[in-house]
Each structure stands twice: as C-alpha cells, then as structure tokens.
Amino acid sequence: xxxxxxxxxxxxxxxxxxxxxxxxxxxxxxxxxxxxxxxGPEMRGGTANVTVILSDDRVSSPVLQSxxxxxxxxxxxxxxxxSTLKPGGLMIYDPNGITRHxxxxxIRIFQVEATAEAARMKSxxxxxxxxxxxxxxxxxxxxxxxxILGLKKSLPQRHHHLIPKNExxxxxxxxxxxxxxxxx
Amino acid sequence: MKEIALMKGNEAxxxxxxxxxxxxxxxxxxxxxxxxxxYLMLQRPEERTGMxxxxxxxxxxxxxxxxxxxxxxxxxxxxxxxxxxxxxxEGISYIAGAELPCLIVNVVRGGPGLGTIQPSQADYFQSVKxxxxxxxxxxxxxxASVQEMADFVDLGFELAFKYRNPAMILSDGLIGxxxxxxxxxxxxxxxxxxxxxxxxTGKTQDRERNIITSLNLDPDLQYEHNLxxxxxxxxxxxxxxxxxxxxDDADYLLVAYGSSARICQKTVDMAxxxxxxxxxxxxxxxxxxxSAELAKMSRRVKAMMAVELSAGQMVEDVRxxxxxxxxxxxxxxxxxKIHSPDDVLSEVEDKFIGGx
Numbered sequence: 001x002x003x004x005x006x007x008x009x010x011x012x013x014x015x016x017x018x019x020x021x022x023x024x025x026x027x028x029x030x031x032x033x034x035x036x037x038x039x040g041p042e043m044r045g046g047t048a049n050v051t052v053i054l055s056d057d058r059v060s061s062p063v064l065q066s067x068x069x070x071x072x073x074x075x076x077x078x079x080x081x082x083s084t085l086k087p088g089g090l091m092i093y094d095p096n097g098i099t100r101h102x103x104x105x106x107i108r109i110f111q112v113e114a115t116a117e118a119a120r121m122k123s124x125x126x127x128x129x130x131x132x133x134x135x136x137x138x139x140x141x142x143x144x145x146x147x148i149l150g151l152k153k154s155l156p157q158r159h160h161h162l163i164p165k166n167e168x169x170x171x172x173x174x175x176x177x178x179x180x181x182x183x184x
Numbered sequence: 185m186k187e188i189a190l191m192k193g194n195e196a197x198x199x200x201x202x203x204x205x206x207x208x209x210x211x212x213x214x215x216x217x218x219x220x221x222x223y224l225m226l227q228r229p230e231e232r233t234g235m236x237x238x239x240x241x242x243x244x245x246x247x248x249x250x251x252x253x254x255x256x257x258x259x260x261x262x263x264x265x266x267x268x269x270x271x272x273x274e275g276i277s278y279i280a281g282a283e284l285p286c287l288i289v290n291v292v293r294g295g296p297g298l299g300t301i302q303p304s305q306a307d308y309f310q311s312v313k314x315x316x317x318x319x320x321x322x323x324x325x326x327x328a329s330v331q332e333m334a335d336f337v338d339l340g341f342e343l344a345f346k347y348r349n350p351a352m353i354l355s356d357g358l359i360g361x362x363x364x365x366x367x368x369x370x371x372x373x374x375x376x377x378x379x380x381x382x383x384x385t386g387k388t389q390d391r392e393r394n395i396i397t398s399l400n401l402d403p404d405l406q407y408e409h410n411l412x413x414x415x416x417x418x419x420x421x422x423x424x425x426x427x428x429x430x431x432d433d434a435d436y437l438l439v440a441y442g443s444s445a446r447i448c449q450k451t452v453d454m455a456x457x458x459x460x461x462x463x464x465x466x467x468x469x470x471x472x473x474x475s476a477e478l479a480k481m482s483r484r485v486k487a488m489m490a491v492e493l494s495a496g497q498m499v500e501d502v503r504x505x506x507x508x509x510x511x512x513x514x515x516x517x518x519x520x521k522i523h524s525p526d527d528v529l530s531e532v533e534d535k536f537i538g539g540x
Contacts, residue, residue: 064525
C-alpha cells in the first residue's frame with residue numbers, strides 16, 4: 001500500500017500540522033512516511049500545502065506531480081490541485097468559500113463543512129481535525145486509535161490537555177463527511 | 185531499544201550533532217536551514233552534553249570561530265545555506281590549508297546571489313571543485329534522506345578527523361525541510377582525552393609549541409605542504425561511497441545524488457513497471473567521486489544521464505569518469521524549481537529509449 005496525499009489551504013488552517021499528525025499516525029502503525037511542506041513564498045502569506053506519503057515500502061520521491069488523495073481547503077488549492085488527482089482518486093473539500101466546485105467525473109468527491117462546524121463548536125483551531133476525521137472515515141489508511149497516538153506524539157506536552165477536544169473533532173468529522181452532490 | 189522520531193532533515197542534523205558528542209556549533213540563521221540552530225538552542229545542549237551553541241554575528245565570524253576551535257582539537261561544526269556558505273569560503277580554504285577537522289553543513293537554496301529559498305543542487309561546483317582559493321579538497325557527503333542527515337554527522341566527523349580535513353554535508357532545502365522517520369543514533373560521550381600532538385592547547389614543558397597556520401612564505405615549504413595535501417586527497421579515495429539501485433541488468437543508468445536521487449528512485453520504479461531496464465547510481469560521497477565505479481558501469485550500459493537540480497554540474501564529473509565510452513546526458517531544473525519523477529521519466533524515454 002502506498003498512499004500519496006496533498007493537503008492544501010490557507011496558512012493558519014493547520015494544513016502542515018494535520019499532515020504531521022497523519023505522518024505520525026502512519027509511524028504508529030509501522031508505515032514508512034514522508035512529509036514535504038511548501039516552505040517558499042507561498043508560506044509567507046497565502047496558501048500552504050504539504051505532501052504526505054504513507055507506505056508499506058520505502059518511500060521514493062517526496063516530490064510528486066499526481067496524488068491518490070487531495071484534501072483542498074480553499075479556492076486557490078481547488079484550482080491548483082483538482083487536475084493533479086489520479087483517475088479514481090479521492091478529493092475531500094470544505095465547500096466554505098468555494099464558488100468553482102470540482103468538475104472531474106473520474107474521481108470520488110466528498111465534502112466536509114468543517115469551517116462551519118468549527119465555528120458552531122466555538123473551536124476554530126480544531127478545524128483541521130474535523131477534516132482529518134473526514135479523511136480517515138472515507139479512506140481508513142490509518143486507524144482511529146493510531147491517529148490519537150499520532151496526535152499525542154505530535155503535540156508538545158504542554159498542549160496535551162487539548163487532546164480530548166481534538167479527539168471529539170476527529171469523531172465529528174467522521175460523522176459529518178458526505179459524498180458531494182454533483183453540480184450539473 | 186530503537187529510538188524513532190519524525191523529524192525535519194535540519195532537526196535531524198542538530199539532534200545527531202548533540203548525540204555525536206560535538207563540542208561546539210557556531211552559526212548564523214538563513215532559510216532553509218534555520219531549524220538547525222533553532223533546534224539546538226531549544227534542546228539546551230549545554231545541559232545535555234555541555235556542547236556550546238553560539239549564534240555568531242555573521243557567517244564570516246562563524247567559520248572563523250570554527251577555525252579557532254578546531255585548532256584546539258575539539259569537534260566543531262557550522263551550518264548555513266548557499267549565500268552564507270559563499271561568505272565562509274575564505275575560512276574554509278584556511279581550515280583546509282591548516283589541516284583542521286570540522287564539519288560544515290550546506291542546505292542548498294537556489295542561486296546565484298540571494299536567489300531563492302527553494303531547494304537547489306547548484307552548489308556542487310563550489311563544494312567539490314574548491315569554492316575558496318588554492319588547491320584544496322573537502323570531503324563532501326550527499327544525504328538523500330532525513331536518516332542520512334542524521335547518520336552523516338557522525339560519519340562526517342569520523343572522516344574529518346581521519347584526514348584532518350574539513351568535511352561538508354551537501355544537502356538542500358528539500359531534504360532539510362521534509363520530515364521522515366529517523367532512527368536516532370545512540371548518545372556518545374564528548375571526547376575528553378584526545379590526540380594533542382597537533383593542537384594548539386595543552387603544551388607541556390617537554391614539547392615544542394604547535395603552530396597552526398595556513399601561511400607559509402617560504403615557497404619550498406609551501407611546495408612540500410601542497411604535495412603532502414595532494415597525497416592526502418588521493419588517499420581519501422578509499423572512502424568513496426555510493427548506492428546502486430536496480431543496476432544489475434540495467435541498459436541505461438541514471439546518476440543522481442541527494443534529493444534528485446530520491447526523485448529518480450521513483451522514476452526507476454515507474455520505468456521498470458513499463459519493462460524498461462533503467463538503474464540508478466547514487467553517489468553518497470561527491471568528493472571522493474565514484475569515478476571508478478562509473479567507468480566500470482560504462483562498459484555495460486548504453487548511456488547515462490546525470491539528473492540534478494542545476495544547469496549541469498555533476499554531469500561533468502560523470503563525463504570525465506566514463507571518458508567518452510558512452511553518451512552522457514544531463515537533465516536538470518534550475519532556480520529552485522524541482523523536477524518530478526514524471527518529468528525525469530519523459531526525459532528518460534525521450535533521450536534513452538527514443539534516442540536509440
């Protein structure tokens with residue numbers, strides 16, 4: 001099994017840390033992992049993205065042009081990465097602020113209203129965990145238990161009191177994710 | 185028990201430095217390697233091992249602090265990225281001339297000039313052909329993973345002390361910034377007792393003082409010194425290291441180091457799944473360069489292609505090694521852009537398969 005994932009959105013949405021938690025979760029179940037962030041001009045204001053690879057074998061290139069899964073959290077990312085999904089690939093996106101929805105019919109498309117839910121939960125910082133929950137529900141490449149272990153490894157000790165809150169958000173994301181209605 | 189961590193390449197260098205029992209680190213921040221010193225400072229190595237970590241006022245100061253401390257026989261290092269390494273070249277030449285061991289880490293970014301903060305491999309010439317003045321060589325190691333970023337710290341020091349010569353880890357923004365699983369090396373004690381026969385400290389009543397200098401105004405002495413250096417550089421060739429991937433039955437050979445080698449690994453997998461017999465030779469040491477192995481391979485393969493994030497630097501050494509026996513192509517990307525495995529594959533299909 002090799003799963004090649006791109007996670008993209010605005011800086012501050014927790015894109016990089018979500019990727020890191022995913023990578024740690026992979027390590028928890030003995031997978032090989034790589035995490036390659038955008039650290040360039042885009043990080044200094046604007047969009048951020050990270051490529052995460054989880055694999056049972058040695059990870060070759062950390063740099064990729066096409067992906068099995070794209071988790072897209074703003075319009076710019078949608079415009080940039082929709083075309084990079086492999087046929088049969090998986091897209092998960094938050095429809096908040098999206099006016100140009102995905103058009104491809106050779107991929108599976110799911111939505112999670114994470115921005116709205118995070119606001120409703122009065123916990124905007126758990127936005128990325130809602131999205132992570134959505135992902136592991138649709139594609140269980142890592143087990144829920146290992147994600148929680150990954151979360152513990154990824155967060156510094158002083159933030160460990162936030163783990164239950166994040167766990168709730170992951171579960172909520174798993175409940176909320178649904179297949180996107182095709183816009184004609 | 186194995187200690188596994190998920191770390192950036194830059195952090196792995198820093199953690200490995202503490203664990204290698206390094207005595208001192210002197211540096212100045214620059215993207216994309218600033219995490220090296222950030223991580224060191226956060227770890228409070230002065231409490232863990234007594235290691236000194238100091239932010240100097242500039243790269244010029246850092247390398248001269250390394251020069252001074254190396255003269256006392258201590259294990260010392262610095263790290264920077266391309267423009268900072270350019271500033272250090274005078275010091276590096278002096279350290280090589282004075283025959284002192286140290287480790288320099290270059291997390292390369294795109295140039296020339298201030299260039300860009302994105303990954304590049306365009307400092308190859310500077311690293312292996314002498315970025316500073318004079319007939320000197322470095323030991324140049326090229327890590328292709330976060331694990332090797334950690335492992336090459338200890339290896340770099342081992343070779344630096346073996347030859348009393350500066351060693352360089354030539355990495356880039358991609359390997360420095362990416363996170364991978366890394367098995368951390370065991371903690372080594374800092375060395376308290378060491379060979380003091382050449383160092384400037386610890387002079388006893390019964391021996392002459394040692395002088396460490398790169399200046400020798402007497403041409404006869406400087407001539408002798410240069411001959412001795414060349415002999416040393418020749419003997420370094422025994423420590424050449426490389427990895428061969430899918431080379432046994434390969435008709436065509438890719439040659440790539442560091443991040444490009446990782447990208448090429450995927451290209452090889454893709455080409456093989458299409459039934460094309462492509463192999464990859466990955467130099468782990470760029471100086472010494474695996475010229476003998478490439479010459480050997482040139483008798484078996486139909487063509488070679490050097491793949492690097494530059495306009496064509498290492499390709500010259502591949503051409504020298506095979507000496508016209510087979511065509512040697514170059515594929516590269518410049519200015520901080522990165523070629524994808526698919527880009528390399530289409531070049532491979534065009535040049536190798538299409539060209540024959």
